[in-house]
Structures are given as structure tokens and as C-alpha cells.
Amino acid sequence: MAAIELTGLSTVYPNGVRAVDDLDLSIDDGEFFALLGPSGCGKTTLLRTIAGLERSSSGTISLGGGDVTRTDVGKRGVAMVFQDYALFPHMTVAQNIAYPLRVRRASKQAQQDAASTTSAGLGLAELLERRPAQLSGGQQQRVALARAIAMEAQVLLLDEPLSNLDARLRLEARTFLKRLQRELGLTTVFVTHDQAEALALADRIAVMADGRIRQLGTPKDVFQRPADTFVANFIGSTPMNLLTGTAHDGFVEVAGARLASPDLSLADGTKVVAGIRPEYLAPAAEGITGTVSIVENLGVTSLVTLECPGDVLVGLTVPEHEEPRVGTAMTAAPAPGRLLVYDAETTRLL
Amino acid sequence: MSAATNRTRDTSGLGVARAVAFVSPALLLIGLFLVFPALWTIYIGLTNYTLTGPASVAPAFVGLENFLGALDDALFGNALWLTLVFVLGSAVLGQNLLGFGLAWVLRSAKPVVRRVVEALVLLAWILPSVVVAYLWTAVLDRDGGTLNALLGNESTAWLVEYPMASLIVFNTWRGTAFSMMLYSSALAAVPPSQLETARTVGASGWQTVRDIVFPHIRGHVLTNTLLISLWTANDFTPFLLTAGGPNHESETLPVFIYQQAITNGELGYSAAISFLLLIVNLVVALLYLLLLRRRS
Numbered sequence: 086m087a088a089i090e091l092t093g094l095s096t097v098y099p100n101g102v103r104a105v106d107d108l109d110l111s112i113d114d115g116e117f118f119a120l121l122g123p124s125g126c127g128k129t130t131l132l133r134t135i136a137g138l139e140r141s142s143s144g145t146i147s148l149g150g151g152d153v154t155r156t157d158v159g160k161r162g163v164a165m166v167f168q169d170y171a172l173f174p175h176m177t178v179a180q181n182i183a184y185p186l187r188v189r190r191a192s193k194q195a196q197q198d199a200a201s202t203t204s205a206g207l208g209l210a211e212l213l214e215r216r217p218a219q220l221s222g223g224q225q226q227r228v229a230l231a232r233a234i235a236m237e238a239q240v241l242l243l244d245e246p247l248s249n250l251d252a253r254l255r256l257e258a259r260t261f262l263k264r265l266q267r268e269l270g271l272t273t274v275f276v277t278h279d280q281a282e283a284l285a286l287a288d289r290i291a292v293m294a295d296g297r298i299r300q301l302g303t304p305k306d307v308f309q310r311p312a313d314t315f316v317a318n319f320i321g322s323t324p325m326n327l328l329t330g331t332a333h334d335g336f337v338e339v340a341g342a343r344l345a346s347p348d349l350s351l352a353d354g355t356k357v358v359a360g361i362r363p364e365y366l367a368p369a370a371e372g373i374t375g376t377v378s379i380v381e382n383l384g385v386t387s388l389v390t391l392e393c394p395g396d397v398l399v400g401l402t403v404p405e406h407e408e409p410r411v412g413t414a415m416t417a418a419p420a421p422g423r424l425l426v427y428d429a430e431t432t433r434l435l
Numbered sequence: 436m437s438a439a440t441n442r443t444r445d446t447s448g449l450g451v452a453r454a455v456a457f458v459s460p461a462l463l464l465i466g467l468f469l470v471f472p473a474l475w476t477i478y479i480g481l482t483n484y485t486l487t488g489p490a491s492v493a494p495a496f497v498g499l500e501n502f503l504g505a506l507d508d509a510l511f512g513n514a515l516w517l518t519l520v521f522v523l524g525s526a527v528l529g530q531n532l533l534g535f536g537l538a539w540v541l542r543s544a545k546p547v548v549r550r551v552v553e554a555l556v557l558l559a560w561i562l563p564s565v566v567v568a569y570l571w572t573a574v575l576d577r578d579g580g581t582l583n584a585l586l587g588n589e590s591t592a593w594l595v596e597y598p599m600a601s602l603i604v605f606n607t608w609r610g611t612a613f614s615m616m617l618y619s620s621a622l623a624a625v626p627p628s629q630l631e632t633a634r635t636v637g638a639s640g641w642q643t644v645r646d647i648v649f650p651h652i653r654g655h656v657l658t659n660t661l662l663i664s665l666w667t668a669n670d671f672t673p674f675l676l677t678a679g680g681p682n683h684e685s686e687t688l689p690v691f692i693y694q695q696a697i698t699n700g701e702l703g704y705s706a707a708i709s710f711l712l713l714i715v716n717l718v719v720a721l722l723y724l725l726l727l728r729r730r731s
């Protein structure tokens with residue numbers, strides 16, 4: 086178990102792609118940490134660089150206080166679970182789990198013990214004699230986890246551990262993974278492009294884009310106060326409304342409406358982007374008015390899209406049974422304190 | 436597929452007559468140049484046919500005499516043993532290990548290095564035997580040979596003093612390309628994430644090959660070993676280097692057969708030995724196939 090410290094870390098591929106770009110990050114001992122970002126932003130590369138599978142071009146990596154930047158992969162004490170699980174097809178589940186011990190030439194007895202104790206904790210005890218091909222996707226994922234745990238590494242790295250599971254199983258595996266991480270108290274970094282997964286599992290999230298971290302914070306921080314419009318757009322199961330407008334003393338003018346804004350003492354007429362989550366918009370007497378154009382059923386709520394003056398589309402969620410009819414007019418206002426104001430030029434939160 | 440199932444199914448819808456018409460030229464050629472000579476060899480093997488003398492005009496049927504004679508012939512035993520040494524040394528070990536080693540190392544080499552090495556290895560494989568044999572004679576010659584010049588020694592006649600060792604090194608060099616290419620493509624099919632998992636748990640190169648790579652490519656290893664063993668056992672190029680000498684020290688079976696037939700003129704006897712070589716080939720092939728089948 087160990088903290089991870091990255092300073093000025095860059096990884097450049099031979100073809101010139103800077104997949105990780107001058108990145109500083111510290112992850113605490115025992116933390117469950119998520120790397121979140123769109124496809125191609127460098128999450129996998131960062132994880133592989135921490136593991137030592139890619140060479141960093143500059144910067145340092147330290148694990149548990151010791152510099153491992155130039156340490157061999159096998160000596161870093163880092164366990165990694167790959168997206169395809171990478172189980173050895175010709176070995177039984179027990180042999181797969183015990184493989185890290187076999188590499189260290191542990192006794193047969195020690196290997197068996199490791200396989201049985203680790204597998205018991207992951208509900209695999211019945212499956213020890215099977216081959217990977219005879220397991221379901223969820224079981225394979227747990228075998229891969231068991232093998233990583235059997236390594237008794239300082240740090241556990243997971244690359245999209247849940248993405249090969251179907252939606253239902255993914256929810257179960259998510260709960261399972263969180264409980265397991267709590268029990269082991271193992272510093273864990275996992276990569277995902279699914280914001281819901283990151284919000285649900287992680288103690289802290291780093292949102293990445295183009296090899297850099299855009300925002301670092303707890304799921305609450307990241308969800309409630311996205312640091313820029315990129316993060317705002319990326320986080321949340323329904324996309325945040327980002328409406329361009331201008332700031333005036335104490336309010337912002339967007340989509341033909343004047344909305345109360347936090348006191349930012351902005352110069353009159355400053356170009357801004359107002360960010361409001363559809364969940365924080367509710368029907369009101371005064372506010373943004375538009376014509377209902379689409380109603381999407383989300384289960385407990387429905388997502389209503391309003392067509393506002395100037396061809397601006399605004400989404401809001403309404404409780405079930407309160408859906409407006411398509412074509413009718415509707416007015417909505419943000420919940421107090423839920424309006425975020427971004428600088429239109431820098432896209433940063435003001 | 437047998438003729439009977441063809442007739443009942445006729446999957447191509449050609450009609451039997453037309454189908455036969457299509458394949459008959461090929462069958463005719465195969466029959467004329469492969470099947471007939473093979474059967475003819477068996478027949479000659481049962482006679483005392485010679486190159487010159489009365490038996491060349493009117494060979495007599497002698498039954499199994501040639502085969503029984505081979506069992507008593509110390510030179511035949513010698514040739515059999517040398518063939519075994521040649522196959523084990525240059526094919527099963529030499530080409531196999533070197534080919535795998537090159538494929539394994541080149542996997543992570545720079546593309547330029549990879550291309551150059553592959554091209555060189557392939558070159559050794561595609562050059563005609565006569566050219567290659569001449570080049571190696573030039574390398575191994577005692578007087579002015581390249582190897583002696585490099586070593587700064589003037590006294591070793593490699594092909595005379597170490598004929599089998601020279602042949603084994605030569606044939607390893609000559610045939611490694613096939614194993615290298617086969618193993619390259621086999622290795623490409625091993626999932627990288629499994630190799631990387633082995634790396635993260637700290638497996639050494641040897642442990643990775645033994646535990647992860649080998650189980651994936653076992654079928655390729657068997658197939659490759661079968662092919663190169665058979666090719667090596669039947670290879671006649673050694674004749675061009677040492678002609679079996681000195682004093683039968685490098686006389687593998689194909690060379691022995693040639694010597695018996697052409698130098699000694701014993702066509703009947705050499706045909707019988709050829710047949711025995713064929714049997715050895717079949718036995719080896721069957722063994723490998725059995726191993727392959729047991730795997731799956």
C-alpha cells in the first residue's frame with residue numbers, strides 16, 4: 086500500500102503523440118482514484134506509464150515515497166488488470182490466481198493457499214478448477230482481480246475494468262468493486278470513460294483531456310462545480326445546458342431571459358457562458374421561456390427540451406406525470422445557487 | 436473427400452464427367468511424375484538392377500535381399516545415424532531455437548533493424564543451393580577461406596576436420612528463415628496484454644516464454660518441427676559441401692543413396708534404401724500428427 090506521486094510527467098509515443106503532457110498528480114495511500122475522460126485523452130497511457138509498461142519521456146513517478154521512474158515493471162510492485170482481463174487460457178482459475186506466486190517460486194502449498202483465500206473473498210471458490218473459457222464475463226473479471234490481489238502489490242491499476250460487462254452486471258460489479266477496495270484498503274487507480282462509474286466509485290476523480298488534467302476533485306466537486314465548460318459538458322448523465330450570454334450587474338442575460346447570478350462583480354456586458362444542469366431547472370413563473378419540442382422518458386423523470394428565442398435549446402428534467410405536451414410554451418428557472426458562470430473566452434468557471 | 440461422397444453431393448454442380456475432365460490433367464501429371472516413380476522405386480528395390488554390367492540389361496527379381504542387406508551394411512547404419520544427428524542438430528535444435536530466438540528478439544526491435552535482419556535471413560533461404568554451397572566452401576576452405584582469414588589461422592580445413600559440425604552450422608544458417616517467419620506470425624497472435632501481465636508480476640523472459648508464450652504456440656512448434664525435420668532429412672545439399680566425406684563421416688542418407696546409385700551403380704540397393712527413407716519420413720510424420728491430435 087502506497088501513495089502515488091507524479092511530477093511533471095510526460096509520455097510521448099515514437100510517432101510524436103504527447104499522450105500524457107506535463108502532468109502533476111498525487112494520489113493518497115488507500116485512495117480509490119478515477120481517471121476519467123473521453124476516448125484518446127491519454128488515460129490508458131497514464132496508467133501504463135505508472136505501471137512502467139510505457140517509458141515516461143520526462144518527469145518522475147514515486148510509489149510509497151520511493152522513486153520508481155526507472156524501475157523495471159516487475160519490480161515496481163504494481164498490479165494491473167487489463168480491459169480484456171488477460172487471463173491465461175491454458176491455466177485453470179487456481180493457476181491463474183497463483184501465477185504471481187509461481188513466478189516468485191513460492192511453494193506449491195503457498196500457491197494453493199493464495200488461490201483459495203483470494204478466490205473465497207471474490208466468490209470464486211467453486212470455480213478453481215475451471216479454465217477461463219468456461220467462465221462468464223463477470224467471473225473472468227473477478228479472476229483477473231483475484232490474480233492482481235494475489236500479487237500483494239502496493240498499488241492496483243484497473244483499465245476500464247467494467248466496460249466488457251453488460252449494463253446490469255456492470256452495476257453489480259461496481260458495488261462489488263467498491264466494497265472490495267474498502268476491505269483491502271489498497272491504493273487503486275481506475276480508468277473509465279463512463280462518468281457515472283467514476284462518480285459512483287471514486288474518492289477523487291481526475292478529469293482528463295489531451296493528456297492533461299482539467300479538474301481534480303471529489304465526485305461532488307466535479308459534479309456540482311465543473312471547473313470549465315469541457316468538464317461541465319462531460320460530467321452528468323444528461324448534458325449540462327451551456328448558454329452563451331452577457332453578464333450584467335447581478336444577473337446574466339441568456340436565451341432571452343434574465344437569470345440571477347452569483348455575485349462575481351463582472352463588468353457590464355462581459356461575454357459569459359451560463360451552465361445549468363437540467364436537473365436543477367424547474368418550471369417557474371419567471372425565467373427561460375420556450376416551446377416544448379422533445380420529451381424523453383428517463384424513468385423517474387423526463388427530459389424536456391425547450392426551443393428558446395435565438396434557436397437556443399434548453400434541457401430540463403421534470404418528475405414523472407408532470408410532462409408538458411409537445412408544442413406548448415413553458416417557463417423554467419434554475420434552483421437558487423445552481424447557476425454556474427463561465428468565462429466565454431477561457432471557458433473557466435468564474 | 437472420397438469419390439463416392441462427391442458423386443452423391445456434387446456440391447459444385449459440375450456433373451461427374453466434367454469434374455473428372457477438369458482434374459484429370461493434374462492427376463495425370465502427378466501420376467506420371469510422382470506416383471509412378473515412387474512405385475517404380477519400390478519395384479527396383481526388389482531387383483538387383485545395376486548401372487552397368489549384365490544386371491543393367493536383365494535385372495533379376497531378388498525379393499527382400501536388398502532390404503536385408505541394408506540391415507547388415509555398416510555404412511547404412513552410419514548414414515542413418517548421421518541423418519539423425521543432422522536432423523536433431525540443425526533442424527530440431529538449430530533452426531527451431533535460432534528461428535524462435537530471432538522472432539522473439541525482433542518483436543521488440545526497431546523496425547529498421549527488424550527489416551534488415553529479416554532480409555538477411557531470408558536471403559540465406561532463397562538462394563539456390565549450388566550458390567550457397569559454393570559460398571560456404573569459400574568461407575570454410577583451409578587456404579584463403581574467409582573464416583580462417585578472420586580467425587587469423589591457416590591450418591584448419593573445417594569441412595574435412597569437422598564435417599558434421601560444418602554441415603549442421605550450414606544447414607541451421609540456411610533454413611532458419613522458415614522457422615523465424617512461422618514463429619513471428621505465431622507470436623503476433625499471443626495477446627499483448629497477457630505478456631504485459633507476465634511482466635507486471637515480474638516474470639523473467641524465460642518464465643514468460645515457458646508459461647505464457649509456449650502454450651499459445653505449441654501447435655506451431657509441432658508443425659514447424661515436423662516440416663523442417665522432413666526437409667532436413669531429405670536434403671541433398673550436404674553432398675555439394677562434403678560429398679559425404681571424408682571417409683563417410685558426413686554421409687547422410689540422401690548422400691548415401693546417391694553414392695550407392697551413381698558411384699557404385701547399385702540401383703536396386705539404393706532404391707531399397709530410398710524406400711526405407713520414405714518409411715522413416717512417414718513414421719516421423721505420423722508421430723508428430725499424433726502429438727498434434729493429442730493436443731486438441
Ligand SMILES: Nc1ncnc2c1ncn2[C@@H]1O[C@H](COP(=O)(O)OP(=O)(O)OP(=O)(O)O)[C@@H](O)[C@H]1O
Pocket residue numbers: 098099100102103104122123124125126127128129130131278
Ligand atoms: N502505441 C501507441 N503509439 C502511438 N500512439 C499511441 C499509442 N497508444 C496510444 N496512442 C495515442 O495516444 C493517445 C492516448 O491514447 P490512450 O490509449 O491513452 O487513450 P485513452 O484515454 O485510454 O482512450 P480510450 O478511452 O479510447 O481507451 C491517443 O491519441 C492515441 O492515438
Ligand SMILES: [Mg+2]
Pocket residue numbers: 128129130
Ligand atoms: Mg484506454
